Amino acid sequence: MDFTLSETEKLLQKTAKEFADNHLRPGVIERDKNAKFPSEQIKMMGELGFMGMMISEEFGGSGMDTVSYCIALEEIAKADASAAVIMSVNNSLVCQLIENFGTEKQKKKFLTKLASGEWLGAFSLSEPQSGSDASNMRTFAKKEGDYYVINGTKNWVTNGISSDIVLLMCLTEKDVGYNGISTFIIEKGTKGFSTGKKEDKLGIRGSDTCELYFDNCKVSEDNRLGDEGKGFKIALGTLDGGRIGIATQALGIAKESLEKSVSYANERKQFGKKIGKFGAIRSKISKMATNIDAARLLIFRAAKMKDLGLPFKKEAAMAKSFASKIAMEAATECVQIFGGYGYVRETGVERLMRDAKITQIYEGTSEIQELVVSREILKGNL
Numbered sequence: 001m002d003f004t005l006s007e008t009e010k011l012l013q014k015t016a017k018e019f020a021d022n023h024l025r026p027g028v029i030e031r032d033k034n035a036k037f038p039s040e041q042i043k044m045m046g047e048l049g050f051m052g053m054m055i056s057e058e059f060g061g062s063g064m065d066t067v068s069y070c071i072a073l074e075e076i077a078k079a080d081a082s083a084a085v086i087m088s089v090n091n092s093l094v095c096q097l098i099e100n101f102g103t104e105k106q107k108k109k110f111l112t113k114l115a116s117g118e119w120l121g122a123f124s125l126s127e128p129q130s131g132s133d134a135s136n137m138r139t140f141a142k143k144e145g146d147y148y149v150i151n152g153t154k155n156w157v158t159n160g161i162s163s164d165i166v167l168l169m170c171l172t173e174k175d176v177g178y179n180g181i182s183t184f185i186i187e188k189g190t191k192g193f194s195t196g197k198k199e200d201k202l203g204i205r206g207s208d209t210c211e212l213y214f215d216n217c218k219v220s221e222d223n224r225l226g227d228e229g230k231g232f233k234i235a236l237g238t239l240d241g242g243r244i245g246i247a248t249q250a251l252g253i254a255k256e257s258l259e260k261s262v263s264y265a266n267e268r269k270q271f272g273k274k275i276g277k278f279g280a281i282r283s284k285i286s287k288m289a290t291n292i293d294a295a296r297l298l299i300f301r302a303a304k305m306k307d308l309g310l311p312f313k314k315e316a317a318m319a320k321s322f323a324s325k326i327a328m329e330a331a332t333e334c335v336q337i338f339g340g341y342g343y344v345r346e347t348g349v350e351r352l353m354r355d356a357k358i359t360q361i362y363e364g365t366s367e368i369q370e371l372v373v374s375r376e377i378l379k380g381n382l
Contacts, residue, residue: 020079046117077252082206088245094121192217203354
């Protein structure tokens with residue numbers, strides 16, 4: 001596979017970088033401090049085509065491939081990991097799911113607004129008692145004529161408060177495990193649907209995360225996405241693509257950590273010389289740079305396989321597991337290189353460490369990724 005960027009990809013990278021530098025970096029520390037959602041910036045990202053990058057032009061998307069999406073997302077994540085996860089969820093989990101499994105009516109109604117940034121989407125799978133074990137969910141949609149009546153609670157929903165629609169995974173049949181899960185499009189303002197308080201998180205504080213409540217929420221059969229009982233299969237296929245997005249978010253955090261470390265090492269003097277002259281600092285920077293390049297190759301491989309229509313479950317899990325690991329390591333080393341200055345908010349370095357941690361947790365923990373990889377290998381997918 002040739003991962004040399006084409007002229008079009010270089011232009012995309014330049015556009016994303018310029019936007020991130022001019023519109024995301026300014027104020028990112030304050031947004032993090034105040035847990036402020038970047039509403040204005042997300043609208044601008046929609047206007048640039050970043051909120052529906054892989055959606056066909058027919059439905060208002062940019063019609064780009066997954067590799068191009070990763071190139072842009074890395075630049076966004078370098079400047080603001082919160083904006084990156086908002087972009088990732090809308091692209092990988094919401095828009096792609098609707099385009100892949102939605103009816104023509106659903107695509108026309110929802111995709112154009114989502115891809116343009118006019119609307120924002122959220123994806124809801126987890127529940128208080130079911131994190132990695134999705135089969136333990138309890139939220140239930142009871143069929144009544146041409147409608148479903150939904151009751152239950154969901155949690156850890158990224159974009160939950162700011163979203164205009166939520167893709168909800170819930171049971172339509174009990175006691176049959178994964179085969180009883182279906183997917184619904186829940187529109188903001190639907191009677192019986194409400195959001196909980198915004199979670200006060202360690203990192204990615206600019207994005208909102210909340211619980212969702214369904215109290216006799218009546219939803220039309222037209223809002224069911226895909227066949228009844230196929231929701232878990234839909235979710236798993238979607239999460240494979242979503243993991244490429246989170247891996248790329250982690251990559252952006254790691255790259256930002258490296259760039260800040262290099263800049264500081266070339267400026268800070270101790271014992272009469274720049275700290276970049278010391279072997280210990282050089283060793284840290286060398287390891288960071290090598291791991292970042294390796295992570296990018298894993299991500300691009302998974303993205304390319306997805307674009308070619310090849311199975312990429314193992315490759316996506318590998319990319320997410322490795323990229324999230326090296327993001328946490330790079331951010332921690334960056335704080336170490338900065339010393340005391342890395343421990344205060346104003347330098348923006350401690351935020352990288354806080355933001356990196358979540359990439360090892362959401363859209364499948366690192367332990368789940370290792371389980372996926374090992375399972376695929378033991379099945380003969382070497």
